[in-house]
Amino acid sequence: MSVILSVENVTKTYDSGFEALKGVDLQIDEGEILALLGPNGAGKTTLISTICGITTPSSGRITVAGHDILSDYRQARRIIGLVPQELSLEPFEKVINTVRLSRGLFGKGRDEAYIEKILRQLSLWDKRNAKVMELSGGMKRRVLIAKALSHEPRVLFLDEPTAGVDVELRKDMWQVVEELKSNGVTIILTTHYIEEAEAIADRVGVINQGRILLVEPKVDLMQRMGRKQLTIELQDPVTDVPDSLKDYDLRASDDGNALIYCYDSNGPRTGITTLLADLQKAGLHMTDIQTHQSSLEEIFVDLVKETA
């Protein structure tokens, strides 16, 4: 697959002297969905704004489909669509006119059929003649998405697209994202809903304090860091792990009603079979067994804690 977005050693120091990006490298393949996770103030919006031309990088190089975003900004920006984090919209204007404006700004001639299609897709067609200020927050978010899609971009940035959007519409939005992906659109989204990244991303990037901590395929990440836990419910409570089982990574639950075993589900052997046999030998009776795999959320929280 070809690289559509390349960010090389980009730094950004704001006029206030604050260094919001400290040497970011990022390569994005055409057609993939990357979810960018990071706590508040990590630099997600700054990174997106820098790529899209809203702020200028202090150093480094960014290209979009091979076009430098500074020297060849027209070609680079033509390809990009941006849904900003803030609900910035002209309040007194009709929905459909703001979308038409966006299309024009990006150099495309009128195409009412296409605009109708995206407004319908985003359930905004009924509201096309409403003034923006008459819309709810979630509707405004969707107007921003319609604007970003109005010029048929190849790369789409979604800065917290589902903030303030209800569950049902969020699912609809994921569907729109899936459809865009199937049309070959590359999508970079930021989110604080980690289940969202889990649900739709191909790769996950984690950024904190202006540095990218990792970018990995979602499945690899979950496998690599995915520790599994086996919880063994006991018939009779124990106060501590029996001596004969001390070699296992095992601990008793707080109330002593269960033993908890941690293992790596990708390791050559999980040790579960021998553990269960040894439990029997130790004379412990089990009433139930459950396994639990750590979610992306837990992985994310651990990672950010480590670097804090």
Place this chain on the structure above:
Amino acid sequence: MNFQAVKAIYLFEMARFFRTLAQSFLSPVLSTSLYFVVFGAAIGSRIDQVEGVSYGAFIVPGLIMLSVMTQATSNASFGIYFPKFIGTIYELLSAPISFFEIVIGYVGAAATKALFVGLVILGTAYFFVDLQIAHPLAMFAFLILTCLSFSLLGFIIGIWAQNFEQLQLIPLLVITPLVFLGGSFYSISMLPPVWQTITLFNPVVYLISGFRWSFFGAADVGIGVSLIAIAAFTAICLAIIWWIFKTGYRIRS
């Protein structure tokens, strides 16, 4: 050149104007009528003629200039300040357009609106006074140049302003006084000699004088000087805009 974008900005800005067309039309008609009642009737009854023209007719060019200058400035400054204020400027900054295309779109729309107001006032004036325009082409040229140059000035103010107070500041503290003192309602030859000299430092004098010449064929200062003055003013505005473009001043951090 991204013509689609210039067109999109221009039409979007004009749409704001058309939404409030009645207001855009009525307020200049009303204010012009008031000026004619107050200045024309009250003062005009005491001043018979200025430079061989009836006082009512004499003030028409100044009246048009007064409105055109303030309208052009406030339209253009508001036009670019508003997106900054509500945050929609992100779209202009991320679109494949150059700064000059943004300027053409906004300044073009602001100048069009100012021109419209100028023509409405001219039309209204015909109801009150007997008007003959000596040099119609020159009149239009002056009018359009003034619309454009003051829209450029307004654009600069809109970029510079960081709040609504600053947005009003220059029109209120600089433009309005300069226009009032620039011979809108009198000929500078009516002033005491010292004030005549001081007045010559007011750039607006040259604009109004040149515009008045296109109506009546007579002026306070030579028409050549007027033309140089408006050309210089436009050039200064363009230079400042070029500098804003180079530095990204107050638009792109």
